[in-house]
Amino acid sequence: MGKELASATARWLHIDAAFARPEIVAICDIDETARQWFQTHVPTCKMVSDNPEDLISHNDIDGIYCAVPHHLHADLYVRIIQAGKHLLGEKPFGIDQDANARIVAAAEARPDILVRSSSEFPFYPGAQAVIHSLEEAAMGQIISVRARFLHSSDLDPNKPINWKRLVKFNGQYGCMGDLGLHVMHIPLRFGWEPKRLVAQLSNIVSERPDSQGHLVPCETWDNASIHGIIEGHGCSFPITLETKRIAPGEMNSWEIEVDGTRRSVAYSTKNPKTLRIMDYEDGGVQDWKHRDLGYSSAYKAITAGIFEFGFSDSLLQMWAAYLDELVHGRDKMTQPFHCATPQETVASHRVMSKALQNALS
Numbered sequence: 001m002g003k004e005l006a007s008a009t010a011r012w013l014h015i016d017a018a019f020a021r022p023e024i025v026a027i028c029d030i031d032e033t034a035r036q037w038f039q040t041h042v043p044t045c046k047m048v049s050d051n052p053e054d055l056i057s058h059n060d061i062d063g064i065y066c067a068v069p070h071h072l073h074a075d076l077y078v079r080i081i082q083a084g085k086h087l088l089g090e091k092p093f094g095i096d097q098d099a100n101a102r103i104v105a106a107a108e109a110r111p112d113i114l115v116r117s118s119s120e121f122p123f124y125p126g127a128q129a130v131i132h133s134l135e136e137a138a139m140g141q142i143i144s145v146r147a148r149f150l151h152s153s154d155l156d157p158n159k160p161i162n163w164k165r166l167v168k169f170n171g172q173y174g175c176m177g178d179l180g181l182h183v184m185h186i187p188l189r190f191g192w193e194p195k196r197l198v199a200q201l202s203n204i205v206s207e208r209p210d211s212q213g214h215l216v217p218c219e220t221w222d223n224a225s226i227h228g229i230i231e232g233h234g235c236s237f238p239i240t241l242e243t244k245r246i247a248p249g250e251m252n253s254w255e256i257e258v259d260g261t262r263r264s265v266a267y268s269t270k271n272p273k274t275l276r277i278m279d280y281e282d283g284g285v286q287d288w289k290h291r292d293l294g295y296s297s298a299y300k301a302i303t304a305g306i307f308e309f310g311f312s313d314s315l316l317q318m319w320a321a322y323l324d325e326l327v328h329g330r331d332k333m334t335q336p337f338h339c340a341t342p343q344e345t346v347a348s349h350r351v352m353s354k355a356l357q358n359a360l361s
């Protein structure tokens with residue numbers, strides 16, 4: 001992910017975001033090959049280190065994007081914040097609830113530091129269109145919400161194990177820790193945190209080859225389906241949150257569907273430029289429409305509206321939102337959708353922890 005952010009930074013000219021110009025002046029990785037990649041590809045980089053402290057203590061660094069395995073989140077994020085550096089961290093923002101609480105306490109002690117979690121899918125034009133529909137209160141009464149994030153490469157039992165399949169590095173949440181904030185970001189932004197839920201977790205492939213080809217335990221949950229109820233403000237509706245590493249044929253499909261009595265909207269990155277939408281009046285025809293949105297991004301880009309938007313565009317947009325908030329403050333951003341907050345990560349940990357308890361009880 002560090003390389004992805006470096007690429008987004010190199011593409012800054014792509015968007016209309018003259019309020020800031022990020023420059024990568026230093027990078028850190030314990031892996032020599034990764035360090036060499038940054039040295040070769042990021043000409044602005046003046047320092048390359050294998051020790052995070054070199055960045056954390058450096059006076060010329062204003063902020064750090066930290067994308068490391070989950071067991072390192074709490075120690076590194078807390079050090080970065082306490083050193084007075086702005087932080088764009090990665091989800092799940094701590095390997096478990098305790099780690100998350102440590103990070104959030106550090107963030108709350110430094111309100112002068114902008115602390116946000118990466119979560120880029122809400123910046124797809126279709127996701128933004130869903131958000132706008134929800135903001136316009138165009139939905140009528142909400143009937144149900146479904147958000148999913150689906151991968152499939154783990155269907156191959158011969159795919160070698162990596163840190164994301166080991167509890168020690170990825171955490172007990174398994175696929176939820178990896179993918180959960182991605183599906184919860186928009187629901188949580190609208191206050192939809194299921195307080196009551198049931199969860200189904202499955203570990204489908206229980207062994208995988210290691211780098212030498214020996215079969216070793218693959219401990220983490222592959223798939224999770226959380227079914228909850230959203231209650232309050234005179235409404236009650238079901239929400240389904242699915243995170244799957246083994247969803248046959250799905251390659252990084254991020255989806256959201258919100259059905260309402262007046263409007264239903266659905267978007268999937270599988271068809272990146274198309275929003276499905278159904279407006280309804282009593283007794284009227286029920287016909288879903290397919291609206292091509294093209295490249296209608298939160299931050300205007302040089303790409304013409306007729307072209308497709310993709311994963312790397314969503315990261316660039318998210319990066320712009322982070323810097324927009326840093327420069328202007330949350331209330332004066334040039335567009336209103338800000339990155340996931342520490343409090344939203346706290347809510348995501350509550351949901352994932354409840355799901356674990358529910359599935360294991």
Ligand SMILES: NC(=O)c1ccc[n+]([C@@H]2O[C@H](COP(=O)([O-])OP(=O)(O)OC[C@H]3O[C@@H](n4cnc5c(N)ncnc54)[C@H](O)[C@@H]3O)[C@@H](O)[C@H]2O)c1
Nearest residue numbers: 001002028029030031034067068069070090091092118178
């Ligand atoms: N936003 C997204 O779409 C997205 C996608 C994938 C991963 N992630 C998140 O990004 C984070 C990293 O995941 P990844 O897929 O990039 O993992 P990765 O394994 O590809 O990269 C992690 C890097 O961290 C380095 N590293 C490990 N320990 C270190 C240490 N002590 N100091 C410095 N560097 C160290 C590794 O050498 C490696 O290069 C995780 O939190 C993951 O959940 C986010």
